[in-house]
Amino acid sequence: MSPDAVANAGERMTASHPVPPATRDSAAPERSGGPGEPSDRLSRVRAGAASRIGRALLATLGLKLVVATLGSAAPGWLRVIDSVGTIVIAVGLGYLLFRLLVTLQRRLLWRVRRKLVLSYLLIGFVPILLVGSFFLLSGTLLILTVSSSLVQRGLDEIVEDATTLAAMTAVDLEDTTGPRDLSAVLVRRLQGTERRYPGASIALVGRAGVPTPAPIDAMAGEWDHVPGPPSSPGWLARSGGGMLITEVAGRRSIVARGAQRVRWQDRVYVVVVDLPLSDGVVARLQEDSGTVLIDVGGSTSGGEGVVGNTLVADEARVSLSPPAGPMETAGGLPWVSFLDLLDWSTGEHRRGALSFQVRPSVLYGLLVRSGEFNLAGVLVVTLVLIAVMFLTIEAVALVMGFALAKSITGAVHELFTGTERVQRGDLSHRIKVDTQDQLGELAASFNAMTESIGGLLEQAQEKRRLEEELRIARDIQMSLLPDAPASMPGLEISAVCRPAREVGGDYYDFIRLGEGRLGVLVADVSGKGTSAAFYMAELKGLMLSLGQIYQSPKRLLMEANRILATSLDNRTFITMIYAVVDLEERTVTYVRAGHTPLIYLPANGHPPKTRVLIPDGLVVGLQLDGIEERFADLLEERTLPIAPGDLFVLFTDGITEAMNEEFDLFGEERFGRLLEEHGHLPSDALRDRILTDVEVFVGDADQHDDMTVVLLRIDDSPSGPDTDATRP
Structure with a gap:
């Protein structure tokens, strides 16, 4: 039983809803006849006559009575209406028969015992009747066919x-x-x-x-x-x-x-x-x-x-x-x-x-005669003996079936009574175990279930608390992300962050650094839940502050690492990639701290060919001896000249590590081919295409991590310094 189901059961138990006496005292809702029953039946008959179909049937019967009284003197149009009335009566009687069958099924088959008896008859008697009818019909057709063949041959x-x-x-x-x-x-x-x-x-x-x-x-x-x-x-x-x-x-x-x-x-x-x-x-x-x-x-x-x-x-x-x-x-x-x-x-x-x-x-x-030996008589006697033996076995099986049905329904009644007690909140009720069979095991399982319901209710409450915590964390995460991509002349920007079912630590932001310069940050905090969301909030404030102080991406990440290493717990770290786009100098400078690579699609490629840029760098926030100097030594800053139409893609591992039901990864290679084929699309259209292709690849598999992607496309703008310089 899941905690959700137990929670719902607990809510029902705590709710006040009285159980009818007929349900509390017996396993069937049927009531014995009493003084008020005839009046109830009369009321139901009156209600049926007052319904639409009842009025239609009464009106049609009255019309047919008039036509029968007039006889041959009835006009033609009245006879046509009488024919239509016959159809109405047939449809109405069919509807009433259907309602009667539904009512009988509700009243007669509510008890499990009756259902078992009916199922036994359907399984044991009806197939015998059908098989007997089949053989009787087949034998008749065989006799007729053989006799026809003999006559034709004669x-x-x-x-x-x-x-x-x-x-x-x-x-x-x-x-x-x-x-x-x-x-x-x-x-x-x-x-x-x-x-x-x-x-x-x-x-x-x-x-x-x-x-x-x-x-x-x-x-x-x-x-x-x-x-x-x-x-x-x-x-x-x-x-x-x-x-x-x-x-x-x-x-x-x-x-x-x-x-x-x-x-x-x-x-x-x-x-x-x-x-x-x-x-x-x-x-x-x-x-x-x-x-x-x-x-x-x-x-x-x-x-x-x-x-x-x-x-x-x-x-x-x-x-x-x-x-x-x-x-x-x-x-x-x-x-x-x-x-x-x-x-x-x-x-x-x-x-x-x-x-x-x-x-x-x-x-x-004629077919079985063989001289003086009466083969036909022997076969008839043999068939009669087989029929008697078959009927005897069927009668014994019928008696045993009714006995088994009674034993089963008795156990079901005990279970029904127990569930009624549990529904009213009585978790101390236990079912007596009398048999060592599956029904006895079921009763023992019911007793064990009632013992564990209290613990399951506590688990359900804890689950609701965790879900509320995750909801708060998701709200925090989404509030930390920009409301809309930054807008800058000469730069087309599109970004999206699609959180997973469990809150992750994906984060992206844009930092304005002055005229014609924009800092773009994509980070991934390890872990999930509220702790990841709080570390994201800390990272956001830190990066916005340091971004105005340090113009160099490398210097900024070194300082951020120094500060975060003292505030993160020893199980948490952050991967990030930070790039500064300078439209005046026509360059992009970037560093990578253990994050997924930067994918670059030049505009002058024929055919288009992506480049995966992977500068060296450790993750941010590790608490190890000498890690600050090691971080500074390994962190590599690169500068790349840009030209109109160039496309830069920053993303988290939720894109490339998206997994389908066969546990295949989407992968950087497939991602690169996607960018090469559709890199000519506008940034928003390309962003939607990336998410659609990932969703199609994943199929019905669950999304295990946040998916974040930021697209930067260089637009036409006044030329800065030499844009035709050799690109690394």
């Missing part, structure tokens, strides 16, 4: 028998020599087929639908399902076949037709075989597929009026009367299987539909 076998019979008849006819032999072949072939396909018919027809030169009896069979043998179609190349719907005298039949071309006595004829789906064929097909065939229908247009082609008009249906017996339609699953119906005149196949019912038990027995 129909295809009948068509194949017709085309095979036609082909075998054609082979036999090729060996005949006279018309008498033709009839004998047809009759012989028919005799071997009628036992399997009652009503089968065979004929030999000519190409153009004209009678053959053989005797008129060159056909065999009844041909009572069509007016006569069909003509030879022009689309038949060699052989073909399919299912057809025929009609004679209002009686429709479904027929499997096969055809085979044959050459006899130098003339081309067609052997046509029709196998009607008689009751016996239908019964055999039903027995082999475990189904009850009902009817066949489909679109079969395009053949009426053609001799021999008796296909009926669109949407014809043929009833397939199932025989009486154990395969009646009661209890069957209805299904439809699609099949192709042949248009004999054109050879096109049109979509047809075969309606049937599936008897799952018959189909199951």
Whole structure:
């Protein structure tokens, strides 16, 4: 628990807010029925009726009552309003149902026990129901698909028998020599087929639908399902076949037709075989597929009026009367299987539909039968035993789940009571630990938490004090910085200091040294917090005073070091860089005391190239023996001629040591490339560009140090002494 959270909890505990009796005495806000409850319900009903949606529903119901009273005498506009009212009632009832569900959820699921029971049902029962439904649906679809496939295969076998019979008849006819032999072949072939396909018919027809030169009896069979043998179609190349719907005298039949071309006595004829789906064929097909065939229908247009082609008009249906017996339609699953119906005149196949019912038990027995061994019965008994075992396990799991839910909710109730006591400020309350499980550990943790809350509250108070101290330090730091960059003709200045989350010690300032001369200081005090801010204040006053006395930057830092070494504690030091810009002499003189380097971008560079200026120098304020002389010996002062357009950049390590989430540093090299690419921008725009690039590089990482940057750009001004002197 964080100190902030504990502080907020402490504020809530110290606040006076009484706890309702229902909440103090039980873990649920539900109240038992009492004398005033009916009146409360009546009040809620009245409030609901007085609401906007209640008034809208009542008005709509009244309107519908008026329309119902008028009946057919109601005007048209009133009926339109009545239709709109129906939509309003539907929307209103949906809204009321939603509100009812929300209310029920609040009242019924407030107790953790009920939530656990509901979650157990959702986790244990609902998936079982869904899985069972899935397997039931999948099994049904599998049964229907298998039965449809068996029916389709049976129909295809009948068509194949017709085309095979036609082909075998054609082979036999090729060996005949006279018309008498033709009839004998047809009759012989028919005799071997009628036992399997009652009503089968065979004929030999000519190409153009004209009678053959053989005797008129060159056909065999009844041909009572069509007016006569069909003509030879022009689309038949060699052989073909399919299912057809025929009609004679209002009686429709479904027929499997096969055809085979044959050459006899130098003339081309067609052997046509029709196998009607008689009751016996239908019964055999039903027995082999475990189904009850009902009817066949489909679109079969395009053949009426053609001799021999008796296909009926669109949407014809043929009833397939199932025989009486154990395969009646009661209890069957209805299904439809699609099949192709042949248009004999054109050879096109049109979509047809075969309606049937599936008897799952018959189909199951058909699929698993294996001689005398009753495999189906064994499988059924096995499935029943598995189901009983599964239900037993589920019942035991349900009882155990309710028992676990009760134990969990009891522990939760104890925790709830304990939190209520702590909320009222009673930190002496302890929860009794009865079990050695996670709930027992939770109770022990609660007891340990209440013991440590007092200490955490003290820590929170200390944290608030430190945050207030940091706020004061930040205010001091920002007050020490210049309100705006110094303004001087011939010099464009831009500066910014962006403090980190924790107050650091970055400081910059401008010191006016007379006509055409400006001192620029950037410093970084080690440490953070109020001590760094106070040392900054001391440094500011010291530098402003010494800046008016010492014209030499080196002399100024030597004196500042001598004074600060006696006032800073032994853990604090200051890094700084101090530069004096002289627009009359056209020079910049600078010194560096352990600070980040000065970056110089000449105006005459093509391409622009930065120079990193790092004169020697120790940090300010060290308290060591002989450090004053050592400081003076190491401190190096340099002077650089300047020209219009030259750019000088003074900064703190918060810029170059900015770190991203991968702990990569922004670095001086990247900073130099940034200045080379964008050094032509105005100073303010360049300053914003520097901060933006650093922020993009850092990303979501925290800012660990202040970021300070001062930009000095030399503008055009009257020339001083030789500005073309050689630059070091």
